[in-house]
Amino acid sequence: VPQNGKTPVMYAQVHLNCNMKMAPVSPRGYGNFFEGDCYIVLYNRGSRQSIDIHYWIGNTSSQDEQGAAAIYVTQLDEYLGGSPLQHREVQGYESPRFRGYFKNGLIYKKGGVASGFHHVDTNVYNILRLLHVKGRKHVTATEVEVSWNSFNNGDIFLLDIGKAIVQWNGPQSNRREKLKAVLLAQDIRDRERGGRAQIGVVEGGDEKDSPELMKIMTAVLGQRNGPVREATPDDRSDQAQNNNVRLYHGNLVVQEVATEPLTQDLLRSSDCYIADQRGSSVMVWKGKQASKEERREALNRALGYIKAKNYPSSTSVKVMSEGGESAMFKHLFKSWRDKGQTQGLGTTYNVGKIAKVDQTKFDVMQLHARPELAAQHRMVDDASGDVTVWRIENLELAEVNRRTYGQFYGGDCYLVLYTYQRSGQQQYILYMWQGRHATTDEITACAYQAVNVDNKYNGAPVQVRVVMGKEPRHFLAIFKGKLIIFEGGTGRASAVNPDKGARLFQVRGNDELSTKATEVQARASSLNTNDVFLLKTDHVSYLWYGKGCSGDERVVGRAMSDVLSKQDKQVVMEGQEPAEFWVALGGKGPYASDKRMQREEPLHSPRLFECSNQTGRFRMTEVDDFTQDDLDEEDVMLLDTWEEIFLWVGNLANQYETKEAWNSAQEYLRTHPARRDPDTPIIFVKEGHEPPTFTGWFNAWDPHKWSVSESDLSERTQSPVLMNLSPSSRFNLTFTDGGIKSPSAGYSGKFLDPELLINKSPSELPQGVDPSQREAHLSDVDFENLLGSSRADFLRLPKWRQTDLKKKAGLF
Numbered sequence: 164v165p166q167n168g169k170t171p172v173m174y175a176q177v178h179l180n181c182n183m184k185m186a187p188v189s190p191r192g193y194g195n196f197f198e199g200d201c202y203i204v205l206y207n208r209g210s211r212q213s214i215d216i217h218y219w220i221g222n223t224s225s226q227d228e229q230g231a232a233a234i235y236v237t238q239l240d241e242y243l244g245g246s247p248l249q250h251r252e253v254q255g256y257e258s259p260r261f262r263g264y265f266k267n268g269l270i271y272k273k274g275g276v277a278s279g280f281h282h283v284d285t286n287v288y289n290i291l292r293l294l295h296v297k298g299r300k301h302v303t304a305t306e307v308e309v310s311w312n313s314f315n316n317g318d319i320f321l322l323d324i325g326k327a328i329v330q331w332n333g334p335q336s337n338r339r340e341k342l343k344a345v346l347l348a349q350d351i352r353d354r355e356r357g358g359r360a361q362i363g364v365v366e367g368g369d370e371k372d373s374p375e376l377m378k379i380m381t382a383v384l385g386q387r388n389g390p391v392r393e394a395t396p397d398d399r400s401d402q403a404q405n406n407n408v409r410l411y412h413g414n415l416v417v418q419e420v421a422t423e424p425l426t427q428d429l430l431r432s433s434d435c436y437i438a439d440q441r442g443s444s445v446m447v448w449k450g451k452q453a454s455k456e457e458r459r460e461a462l463n464r465a466l467g468y469i470k471a472k473n474y475p476s477s478t479s480v481k482v483m484s485e486g487g488e489s490a491m492f493k494h495l496f497k498s499w500r501d502k503g504q505t506q507g508l509g510t511t512y513n514v515g516k517i518a519k520v521d522q523t524k525f526d527v528m529q530l531h532a533r534p535e536l537a538a539q540h541r542m543v544d545d546a547s548g549d550v551t552v553w554r555i556e557n558l559e560l561a562e563v564n565r566r567t568y569g570q571f572y573g574g575d576c577y578l579v580l581y582t583y584q585r586s587g588q589q590q591y592i593l594y595m596w597q598g599r600h601a602t603t604d605e606i607t608a609c610a611y612q613a614v615n616v617d618n619k620y621n622g623a624p625v626q627v628r629v630v631m632g633k634e635p636r637h638f639l640a641i642f643k644g645k646l647i648i649f650e651g652g653t654g655r656a657s658a659v660n661p662d663k664g665a666r667l668f669q670v671r672g673n674d675e676l677s678t679k680a681t682e683v684q685a686r687a688s689s690l691n692t693n694d695v696f697l698l699k700t701d702h703v704s705y706l707w708y709g710k711g712c713s714g715d716e717r718v719v720g721r722a723m724s725d726v727l728s729k730q731d732k733q734v735v736m737e738g739q740e741p742a743e744f745w746v747a748l749g750g751k752g753p754y755a756s757d758k759r760m761q762r763e764e765p766l767h768s769p770r771l772f773e774c775s776n777q778t779g780r781f782r783m784t785e786v787d788d789f790t791q792d793d794l795d796e797e798d799v800m801l802l803d804t805w806e807e808i809f810l811w812v813g814n815l816a817n818q819y820e821t822k823e824a825w826n827s828a829q830e831y832l833r834t835h836p837a838r839r840d841p842d843t844p845i846i847f848v849k850e851g852h853e854p855p856t857f858t859g860w861f862n863a864w865d866p867h868k869w870s871v872s873e874s875d876l877s878e879r880t881q882s883p884v885l886m887n888l889s890p891s892s893r894f895n896l897t898f899t900d901g902g903i904k905s906p907s908a909g910y911s912g913k914f915l916d917p918e919l920l921i922n923k924s925p926s927e928l929p930q931g932v933d934p935s936q937r938e939a940h941l942s943d944v945d946f947e948n949l950l951g952s953s954r955a956d957f958l959r960l961p962k963w964r965q966t967d968l969k970k971k972a973g974l975f
Contacts, residue, residue, distance in 0.1 A: 299343060689754070
């Protein structure tokens with residue numbers, strides 16, 4: 164079992180003495196899969212409690228191999244104590260997590276162990292193959308017939324002839340696909356050819372610009388007769404989120420337990436269960452106290468269930484143990500609480516060796532030092548920044564009198580601009596508060612005016628839509644315990660709100676960072692034994708303390724009552740109310756009086772989705788085990804943290820994607836199997852302006868990743884700059900009667916002596932050398948010596964880091 168949490172360990176199924184046995188695959192062969200084989204991939208994230216076991220099934224593998232792989236997975240799971248998460252992967256339908264292990268892509272190779280091809284040799288050049296490359300986020304490359312008949316206009320193809328790899332880009336392929344194919348070609352060169360292979364690119368729509376490369380392709384493929392085939396749609400259809408979930412259990416007879424929304428208390432530790440998302444995914448949950456036989460047969464039972472339901476063989480199957488549930492599984496449940504999870508808001512718990520629990524107040528000063536804390540508590544800072552509030556009046560912005568800041572009326576819409584400092588830079592959050600009784604025109608005008616304010620600040624503000632009653636914690640904090648929400652009416656100076664007689668306000672919060680007063684119906688049924696209420700009448704105001712409220716809640720309730728009413732307050736304890744109190748509420752009646760239970764924050768792992776139409780139609784694709792590098796500048800990304808939905812917009816995303824992402828976020832909430840609240844806040848974040856409430860969900864966030872100049876940005880919006888590729892003029896291949904020959908060591912064409920490039924002014928450089936891309940004219944050996952990494956690794960670095968290395972090497 165590997166202890167390195169970053170490198171998967173792969174085993175291949177091989178025949179040995181007519182028996183199936185596992186044989187290790189060399190790390191150089193990671194990502195190469197023979198279609199006739201089955202593989203087991205084990206990934207360790209740092210402990211036995213965080214291990215994933217995947218078994219991969221090739222399209223032409225035998226039933227015996229598939230059965231043997233399943234047995235090995237079960238044995239490996241038992242050896243590791245039953246804690247790993249098991250995944251069944253089918254060729255062409257691999258999960259995002261599995262694809263994510265192989266950053267440069269998966270290569271499907273024809274054949275299998277029966278033909279003897281079960282490893283990857285290095286520095287072998289007697290190769291001829293054509294790879295069909297598909298995908299933008301996770302690439303797959305399939306060996307196809309070496310013929311022009313295999314090509315189409317929408318995809319990318321790599322013609323691999325050993326010492327040369329020619330990349331042919333279909334005219335309808337996009338920038339991201341081209342870049343991913345480049346990285347795959349480089350990976351093949353570096354891992355399989357020891358870095359001694361030439362790479363060239365042909366643009367399918369401009370083949371005449373690459374005559375030397377076309378000579379190579381024609382020599383191998385023959386003369387092309389007629390145009391290349393039109394682009395073909397992806398074989399795999401989009402799978403929309405399925406909100407139909409059913410839970411089953413049973414050994415001989417599988418019985419339905421419940422349908423959505425599921426609750427955690429349905430799962431008993433003594434049983435095993437199957438959660439079925441109508442065939443799009445089947446997940447098996449193994450209780451800790453289930454019998455050994457039940458746990459061992461869990462995977463086989465899932466496979467039998469798929470057959471019984473006539474589901475496709477490609478159906479996703481995952482097996483997990485109690486305590487090791489995946490984020491996707493937890494998202495099927497209305498609420499989920501892990502063992503040892505803390506409760507309540509604004510408090511952290513430290514558990515000692517003898518079960519003593521120490522409570523400590525939430526320290527806002529830690530927010531910038533610890534972005535993960537900012538994300539967890541949804542606070543970008545200590546709320547001490549500047550606030551400006553506008554109200555929508557006659558569809559225009561009208562600035563609100565500062566003396567009334569914090570007073571929001573249900574008949575209005577407001578824009579709240581919050582400005583704060585982070586690392587010496589101005590940061591902005593623009594809240595769009597929508598009253599429950601505001602008109603459609605006012606809500607539309609609010610969104611329109613938000614765009615105008617956003618443009619005024621050059622797109623820097625993070626935009627947050629706030630529905631009345633769903634105010635996020637930071638929104639509460641910026642009004643310092645003085646946030647009052649009136650059920651109806653308007654705050655406009657010229658308006659006269661009707662006299663409603665007695666008014667009742669419910670006060671919730673433990674301190675000024677978490678307190679708000681909300682107007683509720685002035686009836687006895689509105690009371691709650693766990694809260695503080697202010698009943699305001701024409702002659703007197705009552706401050707009512709429920710039996711379940713804490714001392715802190717009474718303190719903030721008293722402070723809020725002074726904001727709501729200047730009258731003297733009569734303190735009323737629950738159970739000791741005077742008759743006049745009940746008269747003002749229309750008579751005594753029943754109300755919520757259950758014993759207080761602290762509100763739980765369900766612990767759900769965040770999920771990231773890519774929203775893109777670059778394949779020709781809009782789709783959302785989940786990104787597993789995500790990092791900052793997965794935020795694609797050309798797309799919109801959706802981050803679901805359960806309490807909030809973030810829409811991150813890349814600088815190169817198009818308007819259609821942005822619009823559809825907003826609609827899809829609302830549809831995502833509406834169709835979620837756990838019946839999510841449709842008013843969950845949706846927060847709009849732009850590339851380069853991410854608040855810590857967003858960055859805290861990413862490990863090791865790099866704030867300089869997108870710190871590029873305008874010239875860099877404009878350059879990136881054009882065709883991709885593939886610095887490490889060789890134009891056709893650099894190829895030094897000769898044609899003989901025996902075929903194609905290439906020199907034994909690297910390029911000999913346009914590579915230049917480093918002395919001609921290092922520490923030279925632009926005017927001193929040889930003709931044709933771009934001063935900003937001098938490294939493109941270095942040989943592979945000189946490149947690695949000067950910059951300390953291969954070209955492939957260099958390309959993966961952030962722009963600022965590339966520039967830093969070039970400066971140190973004298974190449975800038």
